[in-house]
Amino acid sequence: MARYVWSKIISRFGSVGVLSKISDLLESWAFSPWQKNGKILWNVALLTTFWVFWKERNTRLFRVLVKSPDYVYINVVVLTIACVRALPSFRFVLVDDLWWGWSEACMDSELRPLVAQVWDPPREGFFKLNFDGSSFRNLGPAAVGGLLRDYVEETCWAFLFPTGIADSNEAEITAVHEGVRLIDPSILDK
Structure with missing residues:
Protein backbone atom coordinates (compact mmCIF):
# COMPACT_ATOMS: atom_id res chain seq x y z
CA MET A 1 0.00 0.00 0.00
CA ALA A 2 2.72 2.49 0.96
CA ARG A 3 4.67 2.03 -2.28
CA TYR A 4 1.48 2.56 -4.31
CA VAL A 5 0.54 5.76 -2.43
CA TRP A 6 4.09 7.15 -2.59
CA SER A 7 4.29 6.55 -6.33
CA LYS A 8 0.97 8.36 -6.87
CA ILE A 9 2.07 11.29 -4.67
CA ILE A 10 5.38 11.56 -6.54
CA SER A 11 3.55 11.47 -9.89
CA ARG A 12 1.48 14.51 -8.77
CA PHE A 13 4.75 16.44 -8.86
CA GLY A 14 5.37 15.39 -12.46
CA SER A 15 7.94 12.71 -11.63
CA VAL A 16 7.70 9.09 -12.63
CA GLY A 17 9.27 6.23 -10.75
CA VAL A 18 9.10 4.42 -7.49
CA LEU A 19 11.44 4.95 -4.60
CA SER A 20 13.08 1.75 -3.52
CA LYS A 21 14.01 2.83 0.01
CA ILE A 22 12.73 5.30 2.58
CA SER A 23 16.24 6.81 2.69
CA ASP A 24 15.79 7.85 -0.98
CA LEU A 25 12.59 9.63 -0.02
CA LEU A 26 14.18 11.42 2.92
CA GLU A 27 17.11 12.44 0.73
CA SER A 28 14.70 13.89 -1.81
CA TRP A 29 13.02 15.78 1.02
CA ALA A 30 16.22 17.72 1.66
CA PHE A 31 16.85 18.33 -2.05
CA SER A 32 13.85 19.47 -4.02
CA PRO A 33 14.52 21.24 -7.33
CA TRP A 34 11.49 23.53 -7.08
CA GLN A 35 11.09 27.15 -6.22
CA LYS A 36 9.56 28.47 -2.99
CA ASN A 37 5.96 27.25 -3.42
CA GLY A 38 7.14 23.92 -4.78
CA LYS A 39 9.38 23.32 -1.77
CA ILE A 40 6.55 24.22 0.59
CA LEU A 41 4.14 21.91 -1.21
CA TRP A 42 6.70 19.07 -1.29
CA ASN A 43 7.38 19.37 2.45
CA VAL A 44 3.70 19.53 3.34
CA ALA A 45 2.94 16.54 1.08
CA LEU A 46 5.65 14.47 2.77
CA LEU A 47 4.48 15.38 6.25
CA THR A 48 0.81 14.71 5.49
CA THR A 49 1.70 11.39 3.86
CA PHE A 50 3.60 10.30 6.96
CA TRP A 51 0.69 11.47 9.13
CA VAL A 52 -1.95 9.60 7.09
CA PHE A 53 0.23 6.45 7.05
CA TRP A 54 0.59 6.65 10.83
CA LYS A 55 -3.20 7.03 11.26
CA GLU A 56 -3.82 4.13 8.85
CA ARG A 57 -1.35 1.96 10.75
CA ASN A 58 -3.14 2.67 14.04
CA THR A 59 -6.54 2.01 12.46
CA ARG A 60 -5.35 -1.35 11.19
CA LEU A 61 -3.78 -2.29 14.53
CA PHE A 62 -6.38 -1.10 17.00
CA ARG A 63 -9.64 -1.07 15.06
CA VAL A 64 -8.88 -3.89 12.63
CA LEU A 65 -10.13 -1.76 9.73
CA VAL A 66 -8.30 -1.76 6.42
CA LYS A 67 -8.86 1.03 3.90
CA SER A 68 -8.01 0.76 0.22
CA PRO A 69 -4.77 2.33 -1.06
CA ASP A 70 -6.84 4.76 -3.16
CA TYR A 71 -8.73 5.88 -0.04
CA VAL A 72 -5.44 6.50 1.76
CA TYR A 73 -4.08 8.38 -1.28
CA ILE A 74 -7.16 10.65 -1.46
CA ASN A 75 -6.79 11.38 2.26
CA VAL A 76 -3.18 12.47 1.66
CA VAL A 77 -4.17 14.73 -1.23
CA VAL A 78 -7.10 16.35 0.63
CA LEU A 79 -5.06 16.90 3.80
CA THR A 80 -2.15 18.35 1.81
CA ILE A 81 -4.43 20.77 -0.03
CA ALA A 82 -6.11 21.82 3.24
CA CYS A 83 -2.74 22.45 4.89
CA VAL A 84 -1.15 24.45 2.07
CA ARG A 85 -4.29 26.54 1.56
CA ALA A 86 -3.85 27.75 5.15
CA LEU A 87 -0.39 29.16 4.31
CA PRO A 88 -0.04 32.77 3.13
CA SER A 89 1.72 31.92 -0.16
CA PHE A 90 -1.16 29.62 -1.19
CA ARG A 91 -4.06 31.71 0.11
CA PHE A 92 -5.21 32.83 -3.35
CA VAL A 93 -4.49 29.60 -5.19
CA LEU A 94 -7.58 27.91 -6.56
CA VAL A 95 -8.32 24.51 -5.04
CA ASP A 96 -8.80 23.16 -8.58
CA ASP A 97 -5.22 24.13 -9.43
CA LEU A 98 -4.03 22.06 -6.48
CA TRP A 99 -6.46 19.19 -6.98
CA TRP A 100 -5.53 18.35 -10.58
CA GLY A 101 -1.77 18.40 -10.21
CA TRP A 102 1.13 19.80 -8.28
CA SER A 103 3.86 19.97 -10.92
CA GLU A 104 2.73 23.40 -12.19
CA ALA A 105 2.54 24.72 -8.65
CA CYS A 106 6.13 23.61 -8.12
CA MET A 107 7.54 25.19 -11.26
CA ASP A 108 5.84 28.60 -11.11
CA SER A 109 7.21 31.27 -8.82
CA GLU A 110 3.74 32.79 -8.52
CA LEU A 111 0.59 30.73 -8.87
CA ARG A 112 -2.46 32.02 -10.67
CA PRO A 113 -4.21 34.51 -8.39
CA LEU A 114 -7.87 34.18 -7.52
CA VAL A 115 -9.91 36.31 -9.91
CA ALA A 116 -13.10 37.87 -8.62
CA GLN A 117 -16.14 37.03 -10.72
CA VAL A 118 -18.54 39.92 -11.32
CA TRP A 119 -22.14 39.41 -12.36
CA ASP A 120 -23.34 41.77 -15.07
CA PRO A 121 -27.07 42.49 -14.90
CA PRO A 122 -29.13 42.35 -18.11
CA ARG A 123 -30.49 45.47 -19.80
CA GLU A 124 -33.68 47.00 -18.39
CA GLY A 125 -36.71 44.87 -19.21
CA PHE A 126 -34.65 41.70 -19.66
Whole structure:
Protein backbone atom coordinates (compact mmCIF):
# COMPACT_ATOMS: atom_id res chain seq x y z
CA MET A 1 0.00 0.00 0.00
CA ALA A 2 2.72 2.49 0.96
CA ARG A 3 4.67 2.03 -2.28
CA TYR A 4 1.48 2.56 -4.31
CA VAL A 5 0.54 5.76 -2.43
CA TRP A 6 4.09 7.15 -2.59
CA SER A 7 4.29 6.55 -6.33
CA LYS A 8 0.97 8.36 -6.87
CA ILE A 9 2.07 11.29 -4.67
CA ILE A 10 5.38 11.56 -6.54
CA SER A 11 3.55 11.47 -9.89
CA ARG A 12 1.48 14.51 -8.77
CA PHE A 13 4.75 16.44 -8.86
CA GLY A 14 5.37 15.39 -12.46
CA SER A 15 7.94 12.71 -11.63
CA VAL A 16 7.70 9.09 -12.63
CA GLY A 17 9.27 6.23 -10.75
CA VAL A 18 9.10 4.42 -7.49
CA LEU A 19 11.44 4.95 -4.60
CA SER A 20 13.08 1.75 -3.52
CA LYS A 21 14.01 2.83 0.01
CA ILE A 22 12.73 5.30 2.58
CA SER A 23 16.24 6.81 2.69
CA ASP A 24 15.79 7.85 -0.98
CA LEU A 25 12.59 9.63 -0.02
CA LEU A 26 14.18 11.42 2.92
CA GLU A 27 17.11 12.44 0.73
CA SER A 28 14.70 13.89 -1.81
CA TRP A 29 13.02 15.78 1.02
CA ALA A 30 16.22 17.72 1.66
CA PHE A 31 16.85 18.33 -2.05
CA SER A 32 13.85 19.47 -4.02
CA PRO A 33 14.52 21.24 -7.33
CA TRP A 34 11.49 23.53 -7.08
CA GLN A 35 11.09 27.15 -6.22
CA LYS A 36 9.56 28.47 -2.99
CA ASN A 37 5.96 27.25 -3.42
CA GLY A 38 7.14 23.92 -4.78
CA LYS A 39 9.38 23.32 -1.77
CA ILE A 40 6.55 24.22 0.59
CA LEU A 41 4.14 21.91 -1.21
CA TRP A 42 6.70 19.07 -1.29
CA ASN A 43 7.38 19.37 2.45
CA VAL A 44 3.70 19.53 3.34
CA ALA A 45 2.94 16.54 1.08
CA LEU A 46 5.65 14.47 2.77
CA LEU A 47 4.48 15.38 6.25
CA THR A 48 0.81 14.71 5.49
CA THR A 49 1.70 11.39 3.86
CA PHE A 50 3.60 10.30 6.96
CA TRP A 51 0.69 11.47 9.13
CA VAL A 52 -1.95 9.60 7.09
CA PHE A 53 0.23 6.45 7.05
CA TRP A 54 0.59 6.65 10.83
CA LYS A 55 -3.20 7.03 11.26
CA GLU A 56 -3.82 4.13 8.85
CA ARG A 57 -1.35 1.96 10.75
CA ASN A 58 -3.14 2.67 14.04
CA THR A 59 -6.54 2.01 12.46
CA ARG A 60 -5.35 -1.35 11.19
CA LEU A 61 -3.78 -2.29 14.53
CA PHE A 62 -6.38 -1.10 17.00
CA ARG A 63 -9.64 -1.07 15.06
CA VAL A 64 -8.88 -3.89 12.63
CA LEU A 65 -10.13 -1.76 9.73
CA VAL A 66 -8.30 -1.76 6.42
CA LYS A 67 -8.86 1.03 3.90
CA SER A 68 -8.01 0.76 0.22
CA PRO A 69 -4.77 2.33 -1.06
CA ASP A 70 -6.84 4.76 -3.16
CA TYR A 71 -8.73 5.88 -0.04
CA VAL A 72 -5.44 6.50 1.76
CA TYR A 73 -4.08 8.38 -1.28
CA ILE A 74 -7.16 10.65 -1.46
CA ASN A 75 -6.79 11.38 2.26
CA VAL A 76 -3.18 12.47 1.66
CA VAL A 77 -4.17 14.73 -1.23
CA VAL A 78 -7.10 16.35 0.63
CA LEU A 79 -5.06 16.90 3.80
CA THR A 80 -2.15 18.35 1.81
CA ILE A 81 -4.43 20.77 -0.03
CA ALA A 82 -6.11 21.82 3.24
CA CYS A 83 -2.74 22.45 4.89
CA VAL A 84 -1.15 24.45 2.07
CA ARG A 85 -4.29 26.54 1.56
CA ALA A 86 -3.85 27.75 5.15
CA LEU A 87 -0.39 29.16 4.31
CA PRO A 88 -0.04 32.77 3.13
CA SER A 89 1.72 31.92 -0.16
CA PHE A 90 -1.16 29.62 -1.19
CA ARG A 91 -4.06 31.71 0.11
CA PHE A 92 -5.21 32.83 -3.35
CA VAL A 93 -4.49 29.60 -5.19
CA LEU A 94 -7.58 27.91 -6.56
CA VAL A 95 -8.32 24.51 -5.04
CA ASP A 96 -8.80 23.16 -8.58
CA ASP A 97 -5.22 24.13 -9.43
CA LEU A 98 -4.03 22.06 -6.48
CA TRP A 99 -6.46 19.19 -6.98
CA TRP A 100 -5.53 18.35 -10.58
CA GLY A 101 -1.77 18.40 -10.21
CA TRP A 102 1.13 19.80 -8.28
CA SER A 103 3.86 19.97 -10.92
CA GLU A 104 2.73 23.40 -12.19
CA ALA A 105 2.54 24.72 -8.65
CA CYS A 106 6.13 23.61 -8.12
CA MET A 107 7.54 25.19 -11.26
CA ASP A 108 5.84 28.60 -11.11
CA SER A 109 7.21 31.27 -8.82
CA GLU A 110 3.74 32.79 -8.52
CA LEU A 111 0.59 30.73 -8.87
CA ARG A 112 -2.46 32.02 -10.67
CA PRO A 113 -4.21 34.51 -8.39
CA LEU A 114 -7.87 34.18 -7.52
CA VAL A 115 -9.91 36.31 -9.91
CA ALA A 116 -13.10 37.87 -8.62
CA GLN A 117 -16.14 37.03 -10.72
CA VAL A 118 -18.54 39.92 -11.32
CA TRP A 119 -22.14 39.41 -12.36
CA ASP A 120 -23.34 41.77 -15.07
CA PRO A 121 -27.07 42.49 -14.90
CA PRO A 122 -29.13 42.35 -18.11
CA ARG A 123 -30.49 45.47 -19.80
CA GLU A 124 -33.68 47.00 -18.39
CA GLY A 125 -36.71 44.87 -19.21
CA PHE A 126 -34.65 41.70 -19.66
CA PHE A 127 -33.80 38.72 -17.45
CA LYS A 128 -30.65 36.66 -17.08
CA LEU A 129 -30.59 32.95 -16.32
CA ASN A 130 -27.41 31.79 -14.58
CA PHE A 131 -27.07 28.04 -14.19
CA ASP A 132 -24.58 25.37 -13.24
CA GLY A 133 -24.40 21.62 -13.26
CA SER A 134 -21.81 19.41 -11.64
CA SER A 135 -21.11 15.80 -10.83
CA PHE A 136 -19.08 13.98 -8.24
CA ARG A 137 -16.16 12.34 -10.04
CA ASN A 138 -16.22 11.76 -13.77
CA LEU A 139 -19.42 9.75 -13.66
CA GLY A 140 -21.34 10.01 -10.42
CA PRO A 141 -24.17 11.71 -8.55
CA ALA A 142 -25.00 14.98 -10.30
CA ALA A 143 -27.04 18.08 -9.51
CA VAL A 144 -28.13 21.23 -11.31
CA GLY A 145 -29.17 24.68 -10.18
CA GLY A 146 -29.86 28.14 -11.46
CA LEU A 147 -31.14 31.66 -10.81
CA LEU A 148 -33.28 33.97 -12.91
CA ARG A 149 -32.57 37.62 -12.12
CA ASP A 150 -33.84 40.90 -13.49
CA TYR A 151 -32.01 44.12 -14.35
CA VAL A 152 -32.18 45.40 -10.73
CA GLU A 153 -30.42 42.18 -9.66
CA GLU A 154 -33.49 40.80 -7.91
CA THR A 155 -33.83 37.00 -7.92
CA CYS A 156 -37.15 36.18 -9.58
CA TRP A 157 -36.85 32.41 -9.60
CA ALA A 158 -34.41 29.67 -8.62
CA PHE A 159 -34.06 25.92 -8.95
CA LEU A 160 -31.79 23.25 -7.49
CA PHE A 161 -32.17 19.48 -7.61
CA PRO A 162 -30.24 16.23 -8.11
CA THR A 163 -30.36 14.64 -11.56
CA GLY A 164 -29.06 11.14 -10.87
CA ILE A 165 -25.83 9.68 -12.25
CA ALA A 166 -24.10 11.80 -14.94
CA ASP A 167 -20.77 13.26 -15.97
CA SER A 168 -20.07 16.99 -15.62
CA ASN A 169 -20.83 17.80 -19.28
CA GLU A 170 -24.21 16.07 -19.09
CA ALA A 171 -24.97 17.93 -15.85
CA GLU A 172 -24.18 21.30 -17.50
CA ILE A 173 -26.42 20.52 -20.47
CA THR A 174 -29.19 19.35 -18.13
CA ALA A 175 -28.90 22.63 -16.19
CA VAL A 176 -29.47 24.67 -19.36
CA HIS A 177 -32.35 22.47 -20.49
CA GLU A 178 -34.10 22.39 -17.12
CA GLY A 179 -33.54 26.09 -16.53
CA VAL A 180 -35.27 27.04 -19.78
CA ARG A 181 -37.95 24.33 -19.47
CA LEU A 182 -38.98 25.11 -15.88
CA ILE A 183 -39.27 28.91 -16.08
CA ASP A 184 -42.85 29.99 -15.45
CA PRO A 185 -43.80 32.35 -18.34
CA SER A 186 -45.84 34.51 -15.96
CA ILE A 187 -42.58 35.60 -14.28
CA LEU A 188 -41.34 37.03 -17.56
CA ASP A 189 -44.48 39.17 -18.00
CA LYS A 190 -43.90 41.41 -15.01
